[in-house]
Amino acid sequence: MQHPLTMHCRPVLSDLSQPVGCDSYRFEVARQIIGKVDRNYLLDVVEQSGLAGCGGGSFPTGRKWRLYPPQSERPGPRYFIINADEMEPGTFKDRLLLEDETSLLIEGIILSAYILDANECYVFVRGEYQLAIERLMAGIEQAKMAGLLGTDILGSKFCLDIHVHRGAGRYICGEETALLNSLEGRRPVPRAKPPYPQVSGLWGAPTIVNNVETVANIPNIIKNGAQWYRSLGRNGGVGTKIFGVSGRVMRPGTYELPMGTTMRELIEDHAGGMRSGYRLRAVLPGGASTAFLSAEQLDTPMTPAAMMKSGTRLGTGTAIILDDQTCPVGFIANLQRFFARESCGFCTPCRDGLPWVSQILDRIEAGKGRAEDLDRLSDLQNTLAAGNTFCALAPGAMASLQSGLSLFRDDFVRHIEQGACPWK
Amino acid sequence: MSIDKNLLHLTEAEQREIQEIVASYPHPKAASLDALLLIQAKRRYISDDMLAAIATLIGISVAELDELATFYNLIYRKPVGQNVILLCDSISCWIMGRDAIECAIKQQLQIEVGETDREGQFTLLPIVCLGHCDHAPAMLINKQLYGDVTQDEVKSLLERHKHGETECSTP
Ligand SMILES: Cc1cc2nc3c(=O)[nH]c(=O)nc-3n(C[C@H](O)[C@H](O)[C@H](O)COP(=O)(O)O)c2cc1C
Ligand code: SF4
Numbered sequence: 001m002q003h004p005l006t007m008h009c010r011p012v013l014s015d016l017s018q019p020v021g022c023d024s025y026r027f028e029v030a031r032q033i034i035g036k037v038d039r040n041y042l043l044d045v046v047e048q049s050g051l052a053g054c055g056g057g058s059f060p061t062g063r064k065w066r067l068y069p070p071q072s073e074r075p076g077p078r079y080f081i082i083n084a085d086e087m088e089p090g091t092f093k094d095r096l097l098l099e100d101e102t103s104l105l106i107e108g109i110i111l112s113a114y115i116l117d118a119n120e121c122y123v124f125v126r127g128e129y130q131l132a133i134e135r136l137m138a139g140i141e142q143a144k145m146a147g148l149l150g151t152d153i154l155g156s157k158f159c160l161d162i163h164v165h166r167g168a169g170r171y172i173c174g175e176e177t178a179l180l181n182s183l184e185g186r187r188p189v190p191r192a193k194p195p196y197p198q199v200s201g202l203w204g205a206p207t208i209v210n211n212v213e214t215v216a217n218i219p220n221i222i223k224n225g226a227q228w229y230r231s232l233g234r235n236g237g238v239g240t241k242i243f244g245v246s247g248r249v250m251r252p253g254t255y256e257l258p259m260g261t262t263m264r265e266l267i268e269d270h271a272g273g274m275r276s277g278y279r280l281r282a283v284l285p286g287g288a289s290t291a292f293l294s295a296e297q298l299d300t301p302m303t304p305a306a307m308m309k310s311g312t313r314l315g316t317g318t319a320i321i322l323d324d325q326t327c328p329v330g331f332i333a334n335l336q337r338f339f340a341r342e343s344c345g346f347c348t349p350c351r352d353g354l355p356w357v358s359q360i361l362d363r364i365e366a367g368k369g370r371a372e373d374l375d376r377l378s379d380l381q382n383t384l385a386a387g388n389t390f391c392a393l394a395p396g397a398m399a400s401l402q403s404g405l406s407l408f409r410d411d412f413v414r415h416i417e418q419g420a421c422p423w424k
Numbered sequence: 425m426s427i428d429k430n431l432l433h434l435t436e437a438e439q440r441e442i443q444e445i446v447a448s449y450p451h452p453k454a455a456s457l458d459a460l461l462l463i464q465a466k467r468r469y470i471s472d473d474m475l476a477a478i479a480t481l482i483g484i485s486v487a488e489l490d491e492l493a494t495f496y497n498l499i500y501r502k503p504v505g506q507n508v509i510l511l512c513d514s515i516s517c518w519i520m521g522r523d524a525i526e527c528a529i530k531q532q533l534q535i536e537v538g539e540t541d542r543e544g545q546f547t548l549l550p551i552v553c554l555g556h557c558d559h560a561p562a563m564l565i566n567k568q569l570y571g572d573v574t575q576d577e578v579k580s581l582l583e584r585h586k587h588g589e590t591e592c593s594t595p
């Protein structure tokens with residue numbers, strides 16, 4: 001099995017003291033490409049590879065890049081931004097790449113910026129990722145020394161600077177237009193779209209925002225071709241994906257596997273199955289903003305399309321396991337508390353609705369639920385659905401609530417009827 | 425040029441550093457967050473005086489800067505202890521027993537979440553998923569990330585950070 005994304009990773013991720021050897025990284029692909037290969041050809045390769053954004057939305061990267069106006073149309077500053085704000089609960093894949101595949105990521109940035117003809121890059125890293133920030137700074141220095149950053153790179157007239165921007169912690173900063181406001185020093189609330197960032201992004205200039213993992217795929221796609229990348233996937237998926245599993249499994253962790261690996265294989269073969277004494281009840285397949293996949297649906301291949309068919313989304317690809325000894329109401333209450341706290345407060349349904357949802361759930365979990373609470377939750381879930389709020393945060397929050405209310409209806413009812421949490 | 429009295433709250437070195445940050449962005453306002461984090465790293469939190477001084481250097485109003493300072497989780501507008509404990513309260517850590525860790529810390533320090541202990545050594549705050557979910561429960565003490573934290577280990581972890589730490593409290 002090929003692991004193009006995680007080739008250099010530490011065997012034991014928890015061993016943070018061991019820096020991984022990047023000093024020898026040669027930026028081979030960038031050296032062969034920059035100034036030598038036509039941008040349009042490279043853009044075709046990225047598009048044909050079928051690479052889809054790994055930040056949670058699975059939007060085709062080639063299609064997104066096509067909307068970026070060429071230098072001839074829009075001269076002046078042109079931005080390429082890496083979204084390394086990873087704050088989606090249960091998601092821990094970008095940290096792996098930032099810390100252990102720093103040079104691969106930097107080469108991905110250089111190649112992507114070259115294809116787009118962007119000359120300024122900001123890597124927006126969440127402030128808590130201290131080690132990632134240090135390694136990025138070191139990696140950027142190294143790339144500079146190697147002559148791959150700065151002006152007239154490899155004699156090609158292409159110029160690129162990479163800046164590391166440290167975030168100060170708010171989930172909404174991961175939403176790409178809020179991220180732009182944050183970078184500009186404005187209050188980080190999302191912007192209205194259109195205009196899309198490709199046309200009017202950072203300081204009004206053409207801007208592309210991509211996730212860390214998306215960009216780390218670029219060097220290998222350019223090196224080995226679109227066909228190679230497509231062939232890595234299974235069950236209708238393309239490429240590889242860094243999947244993750246957390247919760248009460250034998251081996252929680254990150255696993256780079258073919259896109260389209262089934263959820264059951266991920267959990268049972270790679271993560272070693274459930275710990276003894278625990279049974280799986282349901283899974284959030286890709287972070288806190290995805291809907292539950294039930295135990296009966298575990299054979300769903302992990303591709304954006306198949307997950308959609310099963311009523312959920314691939315999201316970030318990091319699965320959170322709900323086991324039989326964890327209260328599903330408490331589980332959902334924890335998720336909604338997060339969303340209520342992280343609402344940016346810009347639009348009313350989300351600002352007022354999420355705390356309401358959260359309070360009702362806390363009340364039910366505490367055994368003080370009322371008969372009408374479930375109807376109230378269903379109402380709120382409609383109020384906060386896609387299209388009713390300014391950004392995707394609130395609809396994302398509703399994914400687990402809606403699927404949870406139907407999947408665990410009996411458990412909700414038991415809490416209310418018994419006046420106590422059966423798991424306590 | 426007259427010197428704004430607000431600036432007197434910052435050392436000359438600090439003022440220079442902020443000016444350098446401002447110069448590194450195409451627009452001064454973009455330096456706001458970096459400047460706040462820089463001063464907080466040196467002074468542990470952003471007092472009203474600091475806020476006014478930074479705003480003056482960047483050339484924006486105090487209200488504009490406070491709008492940012494109060495928005496972010498990692499900017500502290502109130503004094504914090506020598507060490508800041510950021511204990512993850514997101515889903516995977518919750519499943520894996522972070523509530524018990526919180527209890528152990530509260531008991532050890534005799535504080536509630538959001539408070540600083542009597543000696544001014546530790547402040548306990550909740551934090552969103554630290555990206556260490558495969559080693560839940562996770563927490564950060566200052567810049568140090570801990571995973572698979574157990575109740576029994578809390579006391580010794582805190583001891584390790586007591587007094588000894590000189591680094592800043594911002595992760
Ligand atoms: C509330 C919210 C939070 C988000 N957080 C992140 C994040 O932390 N990292 C990320 O890459 N994308 C995040 N996204 C998705 C981004 O808006 C954007 O789609 C993504 O960065 C695009 O990159 P990609 O096409 O490479 O996936 C978030 C979206 C929303 C609505
Ligand atoms: S949906 Fe929530 S997070 Fe998004 S803009 Fe509205 S208030 Fe802000």
Ligand code: FES
Binds near residue numbers: 555
């Ligand atoms: S949920 Fe605690 S580190 Fe991710």
